Amino acid sequence: MGLNKSIFFEKYNVTVSDLETYLSEALSRGGDYADLFFEYRINHSIVLEEQIIKSATKGVNLGVGVRVISGEKTGYAYSDDLNRDNVIKAARTAAFIANTAPQGGKVSVPSPLDQARNLYPIPVFPADLDIARKIALLEEADRAARAYDSRIKQVQASYLDETKHVLIVTSDGCAAWDLQPLVRMNVMCIAEEAGNRQSGYQGGGGRRALDIFTGDLDPGAIARESARQAVLQLGAVDAPAGPMEVVLGPGWPGILLHEAIGHGLEADFNRKKTSAFAGLIGQKVASELCTVVDDGTMPFRRGTLNMDDEGNPTHQTVLIEKGVLQGYLQDRLSAKLMQSSTTGNGRRQSYDHIPMPRMTNTFMMSGESDPQDIIKSVKKGLYAVQFGGGQVDITSGKFVFSASEAYMIEDGHVTAPVKGATLIGDGPTVLRQVTAVGNDLKLDQGIGICGKDGQTIPVCVGLPTTKIQEITVGGTEK
């Protein structure tokens, strides 16, 4: 990976003996388990707006989080630097949660290991490249968006990269480090015509070098797609209101899975029996056409990790197989308390946050239908191909996701574009209404941000063209 040792050893002079001291302090009041999460993260961003480079930004985040688990209780503290005294202080603060007889003795830490596999092998990190190359990407996007249509009046293009070094050391003998790249571009356009103003958005990225910005993710392609959506909306009619048949296009509409079932299958909610999915393992929750997977091991994807933020390797986890609910997304704490094993889904926003079960790349496997045949089979319905965000109430199971590009389907033909509208459904039952799954699985282009308990992390979703017999569409046209 270009480095023989973690940066925390190379640059910050952390030693194995320091790690042993910190973990011993963390367990000084008892406690079943302790871990350390070291993070050094550099972010760069550049914004082009009104045809000039408005700003460039750099961020440095360095710190270490100390977690102590005692039964179901978690104590957490962190330090914003790697100063030995401050880390020891954090370890003692986290230790406060436990109030049992200390085991005594020193915690022994092996020499931290590099990852056995690398799911994001890249020759050069975007962070290390000259800023001029990144500016050129934005300028190309701006030109392409403006050239797409004279009604495009505003273009905002942004570039972001992240380089994240992590080192995770646990009291039960795991010591591993990773170096995680992430890059992204976004283009937002405003189209105007006779006082009607509409916006379009497209983005893309992944855990890759700048060579990711080719093909569908070429800056010009991203920009033209953003401009196309803005111009299209100028002619959109009111969206329909009420329950109807809906066909979801491939790719980013996979946000349906993320909201409808993904969050509800996170183990913490099921351990506490606060999820609408609690106790449904082994039951049929979806049509036989549905097989849904969370896979943190897909090379270069936004939701991919060599190891999760608790040091466990990521996995491919089947959530639903041919309609039957298979399992939960586990982190260490829930797996232990549920006498299960971790699925490598323990993630956190950064060193100042406690890890919890989270998704990685979540998608439905391709089916056998031809996407064109699926559309032809609909007499009257909605064809939704682009979405904004979504949200779920995991306890009631009700979820929403908001279409930003959708069309009416009339007698098997895609017709008028409609304005944005929210779709609302019930997680444990919506997939029972899936009546066709296309053979065209596509993952999103690398734009997913998932929020839970105030922590945001990068994720990816995917879907083949999918027909749902009935879901409520929240437009205004009755």
Next chain:
Amino acid sequence: MSDLLATTQQVIDRAKLRGSSAADVLIREDNSFSVTVRMGQVETLKEAISRSLMLRIFVGKRTATSHTSDLTPAVVERLVDETIEMARLTSEDESGGLPDVAVHRNNFPDLRLLDPSWEDLTPAERIDLATRAERSALATDKAIANSEGASFEYTRSQVALANTLGFNGAYEGTGAALYCIPIAQSKEGMQRDHWMSAARHRNQMESPEDIGRIAAERTARRLGARKIPTGEVPVIFDALSARSLVGHLFEAVAGSAIYRRSSFLLDQIGKSIAADEITIVDDALMPAGLGSSPFDDEGVPAALTPIVENGILKNYLHTAYTARKLGGRPTGNGSRAASGVVTIGPTNFYLKAGKYSPEEIIRSTKRGLYVVELIGFGVNTVTGDYSRGAVGIWIEDGRLTHPVQEVTIAGNLREMLKNIEMVGNDVMFLGSIAAPTLKIKRMVVSGA
């Protein structure tokens, strides 16, 4: 705070020395404590001191920003140099620069942001606040069988800001929140809701017992919720859910949305944009307000800015940049995002209380939907198009009847603001944005 101010001055000196023509730096230090109690047991306990330094450099009309959590002098010095180098690579922007000297002031008002008596509470007493709230919820109603827990969070923050025009200021504040999320269960399924209190001062907080009880009542009444038929009816937003409406309006009056032509309130100053009963202000001077501060993150003094007066749009909100760009004055709404970039933020941005009690508003409604929670992101501030998931209670003959879920409400913010028929007297401050109960004449509810 003197250490933080000394550090800001060192950064400013370095920036000048290394060739920046102007610069400002903000350091924030948060001393925070949080605990979650679930089913009577401590679930998580977190405590930390965190720091962040945010730097903005100007080299002529070019700018760059940076931030770091690592305040080691060598790291900060290198970051100053790198930020100056980055600034040289950006474009010239005529509107760039620090706020004009004229708006700086050195004697800041005492806004009562700090209540040191929070520090008298031991960790055990802080944990007990959460324990009491949850216990109260579980005792309020037999249907409350489970819980997502109750949490108490407390932060003591210090902010120091300096710039190359000689501005130098600091302030300190406390803030706490106590919230409770019970879960109710019946044969038909589970429901959750919550209640909370947030304040800078201990004596402004609701009692843990009240928070738990109200949370339990709000949760239990959602059991048995069902869809309702699609149709057009009056919609009442309770004070909690009405906050989001005011939040959308905030986004639409931000100067950044105006110059980007991405607001449905573009070119509307002086025009009627809402019902006559509607008055909205942004008041950074509210004593002990959760969003109050003596100056903003660019050093512009706190102000009271009228946004909407009797339905007429009066002002957009500005940073130094958007003010120069649009020919206005900075309104003291400069806010630094975690990245260090200056954006526009609300201070205490709220819709002023009207004359009706929430009960009177419900009684006035023959048939309609009383909304208690909204989910999703279906709001387009460019066009005003609005479509969100809603949870509520159906009103029949002026009385709350059965709970409603799995429905959306839709319309356009332009019409929704004009169609506000009644304004409640119950403004509730839980953060920077606040609203009372609001009744909208009609919206499309999409359900069965």
